Amino acid sequence: MVTMTQHDTESPATGSDVLVVQDLVRNFGELRAVDGVSFRIAPGETYGVLGPNGAGKTTSISMIAGLLRPDSGSVHVAGQLMGPRQVGPKALLGLVPQELAIYPELSAAENLRFFGRLQGLGGAELRSRTDEVLDIIGLSDRAKSATKEFSGGMKRRLNIGIGLLHRPALLILDEPTVGVDPQSRNSILESVEALATEGMSVLYTTHYMEEAERLCDRIAIVDSGRIQAEGTRTELIRIVGELDEIRLDGSGDIAAAAGALERLPAVEHVLTEARTLRLTVREAPTAVAGIVNAAGQAGMELADVEISRPDLESVFLHLTGKALRD
Numbered sequence: 318m319v320t321m322t323q324h325d326t327e328s329p330a331t332g333s334d335v336l337v338v339q340d341l342v343r344n345f346g347e348l349r350a351v352d353g354v355s356f357r358i359a360p361g362e363t364y365g366v367l368g369p370n371g372a373g374k375t376t377s378i379s380m381i382a383g384l385l386r387p388d389s390g391s392v393h394v395a396g397q398l399m400g401p402r403q404v405g406p407k408a409l410l411g412l413v414p415q416e417l418a419i420y421p422e423l424s425a426a427e428n429l430r431f432f433g434r435l436q437g438l439g440g441a442e443l444r445s446r447t448d449e450v451l452d453i454i455g456l457s458d459r460a461k462s463a464t465k466e467f468s469g470g471m472k473r474r475l476n477i478g479i480g481l482l483h484r485p486a487l488l489i490l491d492e493p494t495v496g497v498d499p500q501s502r503n504s505i506l507e508s509v510e511a512l513a514t515e516g517m518s519v520l521y522t523t524h525y526m527e528e529a530e531r532l533c534d535r536i537a538i539v540d541s542g543r544i545q546a547e548g549t550r551t552e553l554i555r556i557v558g559e560l561d562e563i564r565l566d567g568s569g570d571i572a573a574a575a576g577a578l579e580r581l582p583a584v585e586h587v588l589t590e591a592r593t594l595r596l597t598v599r600e601a602p603t604a605v606a607g608i609v610n611a612a613g614q615a616g617m618e619l620a621d622v623e624i625s626r627p628d629l630e631s632v633f634l635h636l637t638g639k640a641l642r643d
């Protein structure tokens with residue numbers, strides 16, 4: 318039975334969106350891990366959440382999936398309000414957690430059948446769905462192997478399969494390629510692309526810019542518990558406008574060079590990473606000669622100079638003053 322409460326009357330218009338996240342906040346003691354996160358995912362859309370370690374990605378996902386209670390804010394899945402005790406909206410989600418959750422002594426097929434039964438599948442439907450999912454995740458030939466013999470990447474692919482069994486309206490993947498071999502990584506990305514092509518809605522968190530660029534229709538750049546910017550790749554890159562990046566590698570007085578370069582009018586921003594200076598620069602092709610000169614005069618001996626067009630890394634740097642990777 319559905320009862321209307323005061324809360325429901327204040328809930329947002331969810332329209333046809335498969336996910337509506339409104340102003341989520343979560344504190345851990347003094348730390349505000351998620352600080353007012355709002356976004357929407359349309360049916361069939363792949364939405365990326367791109368951010369570094371500790372940005373609040375997993376905390377947000379735990380609240381979206383109804384595993385963690387927000388301090389404030391709301392989540393609607395296909396129009397249904399999510400809460401810790403709500404079964405309806407949870408059944409519409411397929412959650413692939415960052416931490417693996419599979420039984421090592423069971424085979425891949427046995428794991429899928431076990432979790433499929435928990436999701437309410439059974440009989441011929443469960444058997445055929447198990448085979449389909451094994452095919453999607455590229456593990457058909459290892460269906461009968463105990464998963465303790467699997468590589469990290471194969472285990473992760475199985476973890477994704479578990480999230481897919483009940484054909485969720487929205488598949489949530491939390492950094493599914495961290496720590497996996499390149500072959501499994503590629504297989505995971507291809508599976509997500511195939512699912513998106515078939516019309517599944519996907520929420521994908523990552524700290525790899527390339528993955529967000531390759532997979533996602535729209536991307537939220539997150540840091541310190543907040544969405545710093547949101548849009549298509551093209552829209553996000555427009556934020557840095559015509560700014561290019563120049564990387565200087567070398568030795569000598571790198572700190573002095575960073576100081577000198579910051580004072581050049583063409584230079585918007587300087588980030589020091591060990592022996593590399595990453596500069597955000599207006600009109601790099603014209604500015605580069607002056608930059609090389611200034612670095613040299615400040616006592617930096619250059620080993621390499623590289624100019625690149627802006628990408629999502631540059632957007633992140635521009636918005637936060639930090640590098641996306643640690």
Ligand SMILES: Nc1ncnc2c1ncn2[C@@H]1O[C@H](COP(=O)(O)OP(=O)(O)OP(=O)(O)O)[C@@H](O)[C@H]1O
Nearest residue numbers: 345350368369370371372373374375376377415524
């Ligand atoms: N249960 C908890 N208790 C206390 N602090 C927590 C807890 N869970 C997360 N945090 C903190 O909240 C912040 C956000 O963590 P979260 O795991 O959401 O980040 P993340 O973006 O998923 O990072 P990663 O890329 O490393 O997985 C971090 O500073 C983290 O230390």
Ligand SMILES: [Mg+2]
Nearest residue numbers: 374375376415
């Ligand atoms: Mg995480």
